[in-house]
Amino acid sequence: MTDPLANSYYAATAHEWPVHADIEGEYACDVAVIGGGFTGLSAALACAERGFSVILVEAEKVGFGASGRNGGQLIPGLRWSASELEAEFGHERAAALFGLCWRDNRVKTRIAKHGIDCDLKVGHLEAAWTPKDFDAMRREAEYLSKRYGYETDVISKAEMGAHIASPLYHGGIHDTQGGHFHPLNYAIGLAKAAEAAGVRILQGQRANWILDSNAGELFLSESTIEARYFIDATDSWIGDIEPDLGRYTVPIMNYNIATAPLTNADALLPSDAAVADSRFVLNYFRLSADKRLIFGGGERYSQTPPRDIAVFVRPFMAQVFPQIADAKIDYGWGGAVAVTMNRLPHIGRRGNIFYAHGFSGHGALVTTLAGELIAEAMAGTAERFDVLANLPSQPFPGGKWLRRPLATLGLLWYALRDRLG
Ligand SMILES: Cc1cc2nc3c(=O)[nH]c(=O)nc-3n(C[C@H](O)[C@H](O)[C@H](O)COP(=O)(O)OP(=O)(O)OC[C@H]3O[C@@H](n4cnc5c(N)ncnc54)[C@H](O)[C@@H]3O)c2cc1C
Secondary structure: OOOOOOOOHHHHOOOOOOOOOOOOEEEEEEEEEEOOOHHHHHHHHHHHHOOOOEEEEEOOOOOOOHHHOOOOEEOOOOOOOHHHHHHHHOHHHHHHHHHHHHHOOHHHHHHHHHOOOOOOEEEEEEEOOOHHHHHHHHHHHHHHHHHHOOOOEEEOHHHHHHOOOOOOOOOEEEEEEEEEOOHHHHHHHHHHHHHHOOOEEEEOOOEEEEEOOOOEEEEEOOEEEEEEEEEEOOHHHHHHHOHHHHOOEEEEEEEEEEEOOOOOHHHHOOOOOEEEEOOOOOOEEEEOOOOOEEEEEEEEOOOOOOOOHHHHHHHHHHHHOHHHOOOOEEEEEEEEEEEEOOOOOEEEEEOOEEEEEOOOOOHHHHHHHHHHHHHHHHOOOOHHHHHHHOOOOOOOOOHHHHHHHHHHHHHHHHHHHHHHO
């Protein structure tokens, strides 16, 4: 498939990784994983570590989906704040979610364990678009400290200059549990670790459907894989294989640019934190290892990419950093963010098929965890998996054809509310 969105800084700076497409005939294994993004790679690696024989099939290349194209922001937690989770689910369940999704940074653990070279940096800053947003952030920081002993730094508007050279923001929260990385090189690092652990990774192999009986079969174009368990880690494409699961997410296109290396990069983001702001259609940005600004901003509810991604994203960057409004832009790319109705991921098990999708723009950290929890559940301990699998979920209304237009209408409403302040 040619990819009109492939002009990415990550692809241009990716580590070597050969494409193996040597498959025909019939295969058998304990676990067949579909999708070579963070979720699938993490699950495959963790299953192999537990002694399962594993084959992973990826339709394109490892990291082709959101995992190799995202903003690289490692943001602790889920799209809901800890206080929102507690208000909805009560303390016990919220505390279990907090322990997993905020405290248990599995990405850091994997990077350290396998020596993955992916430009990992410490520090994430949530920047307040309005004074009201800052008040809410401050309250949440106090709540996290008192309720969970989780400490973050509350940064006043006057102190923001230590992190970001933009007059726009009314304060923020700096979290040293968060950070940023080169997502494609992390995915490639996971793939190498998985192969070393015995996973057979087949790239350029599209799975078509699963014959869902006890000893199931996965059908590829020219072969089949017989397995005891399947892991559907295809995120935005999940409906192609499991149409019913496809009802739980809609793909929203999101775009990134990378400037040419900037001589004033350190002055723009002096603490080198990744920054995401509090707008509904948020701006998020960070520096690459070679001092480019990688900036994401603006969503498009049509699946068709803008004719020129740099032209589409530049105004958002210029609003935050007028001092580099005319900077040279070397790369522009995009990808689909799979979003659920309530912005919580949809994770679970149906018979011998495990799935995890719909991380709603908050997947860079939690997907690695989700993959590992799937392996844990498969090996017989489902307690931690169930914490995530029991999150409430609802399919989008509207059936196959109306689902996306209806979801789009809802999102446009929030985006409009953003603009009206
Ligand atoms: C532009 C953008 C910016 C983002 N920024 C951030 C961020 O800064 N921080 C953050 O936390 N999250 C961010 N996200 C979200 C995050 O990237 C995702 O939540 C996460 O990468 C999802 O990983 P995954 O493995 O579940 O899915 P994916 O990475 O999408 O992997 C799915 C894989 O399945 C493969 N596949 C699909 N169908 C088949 C098939 N039939 N057979 C075989 N293979 C198949 C695809 O080719 C793909 O490689 C962003 C997403 C995008 C698109």
